[in-house]
Amino acid sequence: MRSTMQAVYLSGHGGNEVVHAGPRPLPQAGPGEVLLRMRAATLNQVDLYMRNSGAGITHTLPQIMGIDGCGVVVTAPPDSNLKPGERVVVHAGIGCGVCEFCQRGDDVLCLRMSLVGEHRDGTWAEFLALPARNAIAAPDYLSDLEAAALGVTHLTAWRMLHTQARLRAGETVLITGIGGGVSLAGLQLAKAMGARVLVTSRHADKLARAKTMGADVGIDSSSEDVARAALAATQGRGVDVVFENIGGPAWGWALKSLVRGGRVVTCGATAGDQPGADLRRIFIRQLQVYGSTLGNLQEMHALLDFCQRHRIRPVFDKVYPLAQAHAALDLLASGAQFGKIGLLIAD
DSSP: OOSEEEEEEESSSSSGGGEEEEEEEOOOOOTTEEEEEEEEEEOOHHHHHHHHTOTTSOOOSSEEOOSOOEEEEEEOOTTSOOOTTOEEEEOOEEOOSSSHHHHTTOGGGOTTOEEBTTTBOOSSBSEEEEEGGGEEEOOTTSOHHHHHHIIIIIHHHHIIIIIISOOOTTOEEEESSBTBHHHHHHHHHHHHTTOEEEEEESOHHHHHHHHHTTOSEEEETTTSOHHHHHHHHTTTSOEEEEEEOOOTTHHHHHHHTEEEEEEEEEOOOTTOSOOOOOHHHHHHTTOEEEEOOSOOHHHHHHHHHHHHHHTOOOOEEEEEEGGGHHHHHHHHHHTOOSSEEEEEOOO
């Protein structure tokens, strides 16, 4: 068997000059691990973060990029229930299995969590080795790219809405920054859960496209007072849940948009991570604030089942071959995309 494969990897930190497409050693599956032939992956904000600095994330360079993906089983442990040729989705979070959080089934909180594409080699490669439990059968109605996209953006949105915010049918949710992968996943999942959905964007075309996907109200955050518009859309009551992944200036109007006792769940801070806390509003109106990121293995299985039942298909803006990772990263950095940016690794 050959000893190298094609991959996109980091040699340092900075811009695209540290991102290379070329040969890397072929991974070897260890005990309890599966070897996958990767077929597709997508881009996520953390890919830009790893390229730009990777600060605070323990990793060793050179490192292969990419945290989600869809591949085909090459080899698998006999007790894994996985078979060669089976198509699987990658779950990026590899827990230690022994800490208190892993023992209670919430491995995403693992004290020694190792994330594919952050702490170890990622999915932007011809082959990937990882624990067999982190390779989960892909929904049969989805393409390779669509299946790959579920592993990060949709899983993140699922934990935010289902686990943390406990969104119920008939409630109203406000989703910030529609157009990004997580926000669009939140829109798809919230509508399938039976919620009324308000969305924000600075771009009228993104608001219009979101409405074709089922968004009930679009709010132009470049020209409208978002909190006032959200209150008007709810007859002065406020929304039950704010799905927030921007931070910075969005935090203030996110809190002002909530009904008394409402919930805000946040997974990102692309516009700034030090907003005013507005503590008096939080305790006087008894607001609930939840942090969230990715999701555990149980949530991944639940998400895939939910998507299968509701026939949810991730939205893509543009797809590139693996060798054009620079162009894909440039598009992600621009913020101009509506939906996921995909990478095709194999036909």
